[in-house]
Amino acid sequence: MMKSWHYEVAYQVYPKSFNDTKGDGSGDIPGVIEKLDYIKDLGIDVIWLSPVYRSPMKDNGYDISDYQDIDPSFGTMDDMRQLISKAKKRNIRIIMDLVINHSSDQHPWFLASASSKDDPKRDWYIWEEADEEGNPPNNLRTNFGGSCWTWHVGSQAYYFHSFTKEQPDLNWDNKDMREALYTMINWWIDQGIGGFRVDAITFIKKQFPWKQEPADSPDGTAKVQPNQPGIGKFLQEMKERCFTGKDIFTVAEAPGVPFSQYDEYAGVDGYFDMLIGFEHIDVDVNDNGRWYPSKDWHLSDYTKPLTEEQKAISEGGWTALYIENHDQPRSLSRFIPEAHQTDYSAKAVAVSYFFLKGMPYVYQGQEIGMTNVNWEDINQYDDIWTIDEYHTALREGFSHQTAIEAVKRRSRDHARTPMHWDDSLHAGFTSGTPWLPVNDNYQSVNAKQAQADDSSIRNFFKKMISLRKSDTYRETIAYGSYTHLVPDHDTVYVYTRSLKDQTVLVAVNFSATPQKLSQIQFKLNQHLFGNADHAWTKEVLNLDPFEAVVLDVTRLQSEY
Ligand code: GLC
Numbered sequence: 312m313m314k315s316w317h318y319e320v321a322y323q324v325y326p327k328s329f330n331d332t333k334g335d336g337s338g339d340i341p342g343v344i345e346k347l348d349y350i351k352d353l354g355i356d357v358i359w360l361s362p363v364y365r366s367p368m369k370d371n372g373y374d375i376s377d378y379q380d381i382d383p384s385f386g387t388m389d390d391m392r393q394l395i396s397k398a399k400k401r402n403i404r405i406i407m408d409l410v411i412n413h414s415s416d417q418h419p420w421f422l423a424s425a426s427s428k429d430d431p432k433r434d435w436y437i438w439e440e441a442d443e444e445g446n447p448p449n450n451l452r453t454n455f456g457g458s459c460w461t462w463h464v465g466s467q468a469y470y471f472h473s474f475t476k477e478q479p480d481l482n483w484d485n486k487d488m489r490e491a492l493y494t495m496i497n498w499w500i501d502q503g504i505g506g507f508r509v510d511a512i513t514f515i516k517k518q519f520p521w522k523q524e525p526a527d528s529p530d531g532t533a534k535v536q537p538n539q540p541g542i543g544k545f546l547q548e549m550k551e552r553c554f555t556g557k558d559i560f561t562v563a564e565a566p567g568v569p570f571s572q573y574d575e576y577a578g579v580d581g582y583f584d585m586l587i588g589f590e591h592i593d594v595d596v597n598d599n600g601r602w603y604p605s606k607d608w609h610l611s612d613y614t615k616p617l618t619e620e621q622k623a624i625s626e627g628g629w630t631a632l633y634i635e636n637h638d639q640p641r642s643l644s645r646f647i648p649e650a651h652q653t654d655y656s657a658k659a660v661a662v663s664y665f666f667l668k669g670m671p672y673v674y675q676g677q678e679i680g681m682t683n684v685n686w687e688d689i690n691q692y693d694d695i696w697t698i699d700e701y702h703t704a705l706r707e708g709f710s711h712q713t714a715i716e717a718v719k720r721r722s723r724d725h726a727r728t729p730m731h732w733d734d735s736l737h738a739g740f741t742s743g744t745p746w747l748p749v750n751d752n753y754q755s756v757n758a759k760q761a762q763a764d765d766s767s768i769r770n771f772f773k774k775m776i777s778l779r780k781s782d783t784y785r786e787t788i789a790y791g792s793y794t795h796l797v798p799d800h801d802t803v804y805v806y807t808r809s810l811k812d813q814t815v816l817v818a819v820n821f822s823a824t825p826q827k828l829s830q831i832q833f834k835l836n837q838h839l840f841g842n843a844d845h846a847w848t849k850e851v852l853n854l855d856p857f858e859a860v861v862l863d864v865t866r867l868q869s870e871y
Pocket of ligand 1: 370373374410474510511564637638
């Protein structure tokens with residue numbers, strides 16, 4: 312079924328690091344409004360705004376203490392209304408981040424729940440008694456490390472949390488709690504937003520009955536597992552009560568959903584419109600979720616899951632296409648060895664995911680080729696998850712070197728350093744002191760320069776977006792069938808998208824050596840574009856180091 316947003320492209324704003332208009336070192340909503348034309352000019356239709364709700368900021372806004380108010384550090388509800396309406400004038404929809412697996416421990420619901428065992432909201436969160444020795448019900452470990460159970464002295468019980476102890480999990484088995492969430496969700500839809508990015512939603516169903524889980528870590532703990540049986544009942548109810556029949560779309564962060572369940576989650580009758588999957592991106596994470604010791608990975612660890620995902624949505628499903636967000640390192644740093652990190656190779660990385668079926672997401676700064684920072688000292692980092700990984704690595708006997716290498720590869724702070732607007736002090740992000748230092752390379756990597764230079768990465772993104780939307784190719788790119796060519800190749804990613812008699816071939820060389828793929832034969836109809844400045848005339852895939860091309864071809868063979 313065709314949807315209005317099937318040709319659309321999204322841009323993620325992490326507001327704390329985007330643009331500060333007040334000079335307090337932290338980005339704000341007026342800062343997003345100020346940059347709407349910059350975003351529109353890229354060709355963007357959707358902005359996913361990371362949380363701006365009232366929050367004690369233990370996890371930068373993913374710990375919400377009031378779902379229906381804006382945190383003063385970001386502005387006011389009036390600023391938010393202005394953002395929605397000014398975006399709408401530019402045909403941009405604002406997608407809010409919906410964090411409903413947990414709230415902040417400062418949310419009035421939790422304060423009431425914790426106030427007494429008899430409080431009417433006691434059951435809105437998950438409380439358990441200690442056993443005879445004072446221990447919690449089991450050995451589950453949170454996504455950020457440490458036990459999922461925190462002892463609450465006031466009410467003499469443990470409460471459950473899948474993330475930090477300041478983010479207690481809501482109890483979805485409680486109907487009143489669910490009703491309160493649905494009222495809140497519908498209130499936001501009434502404010503004119505275009506949909507939701509639904510945070511960590513696969514964690515809402517708990518691992519009942521509680522029992523010791525098989526340990527996956529030397530300390531005897533087991534990481535909390537998402538997507539528990541029975542979750543569908545809640546997701547279906549939320550869809551019916553809040554989403555069905557509205558002019559919105561939903562994109563769910565869905566760790567733990569296997570490709571075999573994509574149809575149930577994001578097929579034609581799915582709970583959501585599209586998913587944020589992890590298989591293609593968690594290439595460098597160990598089986599127990601740890602970032603250390605470093606894990607060798609190959610290009611096929613990225614391309615094969617993408618292929619599985621494309622197959623899983625082939626019957627009318629949809630997905631979020633992304634290689635960066637606020638939880639991931641910068642893609643240029645992840646995919647390209649340091650010596651080869653240039654505008655040229657950044658464009659190649661961008662091509663690799665951009666013409667798949669789904670909605671492409673561009674993360675702030677990705678369009679100008681921002682890279683990871685190189686901080687050697689753990690004290691320079693802010694992110695709670697990063698700090699936990701580092702210290703746990705040391706506790707488990709790994710060296711500082713191994714621990715910091717993991718952090719330098721994988722920290723969430725790489726994506727959270729302030730956006731580079733220009734080459735002035737603090738990259739034009741703030742007139743004050745930025746909450747997290749800017750990356751040293753802002754003088755050569757910044758939006759002002761990228762806008763002025765025809766051959767910049769940003770202008771390349773503009774071209775990719777306009778090709779996706781062009782009258783000639785948009786149907787094929789939105790709905791064409793997908794074939795992964797030379798699927799076992801560990802240095803090139805080649806795929807085609809075909810519809811009726813049109814085939815678009817996308818080829819990316821991820822290596823520093825030329826690649827010749829003479830087994831792939833085609834008749835060249837048109838060179839659509841590539842990262843090299845010369846036109847492509849060859850009918851054989853001879854790719855230069857880090858070269859990417861997008862071609863309109865007639866394929867001469869059906870299988871490779
Ligand atoms: C999601 C968010 C992440 C946050 C976590 C807890 O994974 O993307 O930033 O820390 O949920 O809300």
